[in-house]
Amino acid sequence: MKVIAINGSPNAEGNTFHALxxxxxxxxxxxxxxxxxxxxxxxxxxxLGCGKCGINKDEKCSIKTDSLNDWIxxxxxxxxxxxxxxxxxxxxxxTLKSFLDRLFYxxxxxxxxxxxxxxxxxxxxxxxxxxxxxxxLNHYLTxxxxxxxxxxxxxVIHGTAPGEALNDGEGKQIMNVLxxxxxxxxxxxxxxxxxxxxxxxxxxxxxxxxx
Numbered sequence: 001m002k003v004i005a006i007n008g009s010p011n012a013e014g015n016t017f018h019a020l021x022x023x024x025x026x027x028x029x030x031x032x033x034x035x036x037x038x039x040x041x042x043x044x045x046x047x048l049g050c051g052k053c054g055i056n057k058d059e060k061c062s063i064k065t066d067s068l069n070d071w072i073x074x075x076x077x078x079x080x081x082x083x084x085x086x087x088x089x090x091x092x093x094x095t096l097k098s099f100l101d102r103l104f105y106x107x108x109x110x111x112x113x114x115x116x117x118x119x120x121x122x123x124x125x126x127x128x129x130x131x132x133x134x135x136x137l138n139h140y141l142t143x144x145x146x147x148x149x150x151x152x153x154x155x156v157i158h159g160t161a162p163g164e165a166l167n168d169g170e171g172k173q174i175m176n177v178l179x180x181x182x183x184x185x186x187x188x189x190x191x192x193x194x195x196x197x198x199x200x201x202x203x204x205x206x207x208x209x210x211x
Contacts, residue, residue, distance in 0.1 A: 001186055002033040003080035003118075008096030009040040011086075015124035015165035016040075019157045019175055020084040023122060026179025027080075032186065037074065039099050040086075042066060046098040047105055054109035061102050068102055072113070075103065080118040080186055081146070083137055090129030092136050104140050112145065112201055118185045119146040120178055122155040124165055130156035145201075149185050151178035 005024060009016035017036065024034040045063050052062035059076070060069045075081060083100070085092050092100070107113035121137035123130045134154055141148050151174045159165030166172065 001079040001190065002035070002077070003027050003082060003182070003186075004075050004078040005034065005036045005082040005084060006075075006096075006099070007036050007038040007040055008083065008085045008093060008099070009124070010093070010095070011162060012038055012041065014086065014162045015157065015159040016084040016086050016122075018159075018163060018165050019122045019124050019155075019171075020082060022157075022172060022175035023082060023120070023179040023182065026176055027183055030183045030187075032079075032183060037071065039071070040093065040095055042095065042099075044068065044095050044098045044102075046094075047101040051109075053106040057110055059106065059110045059113065061106050063102070068099065068106075071099075072103060072106055076107070076113045078117070079189075080182060081114065082119070082182070083121045083140075085121070085123050085133055085137060087123060087125040087129040087133045090132045092133055100137075100140050104144060108144060115145045115201060116189075116198055117146055118149055118182060118189065120149040120155065120182055122157070122175065122178070124157050124159065126158070126160045130154070130158075147185055147189065149178060149182040151175070151181065 005020040007017055027034045044066050050062055085096055119141045123134045153174050157165045157171030158168045
């Protein structure tokens with residue numbers, strides 16, 4: 001099994017990285033492959049709303065100026081997805097938002113590439129805005145029928161200087177518990193895949209409220 005963690009911070013080894021690493025250490029301790037994909041410092045275009053990914057059905061975004069299409073395949077082949085974000089103005093940074101909008105739109109338009117993968121989001125914040133950012137990240141996971149791992153509090157860790165989050169005792173425990181629960185869900189899913197059929201995917205019903 002493999003888990004891909006997405007570091008949406010522009011800082012390669014800032015507190016978002018440390019939050020992901022804390023979760024990842026629990027995952028790796030159980031013999032599961034864990035990789036952090038750092039995208040927060042990349043030039044990533046926002047979604048154009050062209051719908052080409054749904055028309056072409058080739059698991060690709062029509063924008064070819066960044067590496068999103070390569071990342072889509074890497075993430076598609078993972079068993080679990082972990083998204084890490086810092087907090088910018090009480091929300092998701094623009095680069096990560098562009099990445100998530102396009103990733104999840106392509107995945108949803110191509111048969112639900114992320115459906116029933118184990119997933120979780122973690123947030124690193126100096127002071128406040130962590131819960132709002134955490135909530136926004138979970139919108140992507142819940143919309144995509146992913147299996148969400150939880151912890152004993154909201155997945156937010158506090159710190160300013162890189163590595164300072166490691167002094168947040170409660171935050172560290174949250175990440176450690178999350179890692180253990182993440183592994184448990186991965187193993188339950190693997191153990192039951194031959195004995196319990198997952199529910200069939202339904203065609204999306206769209207109801208527009210403009211009359």
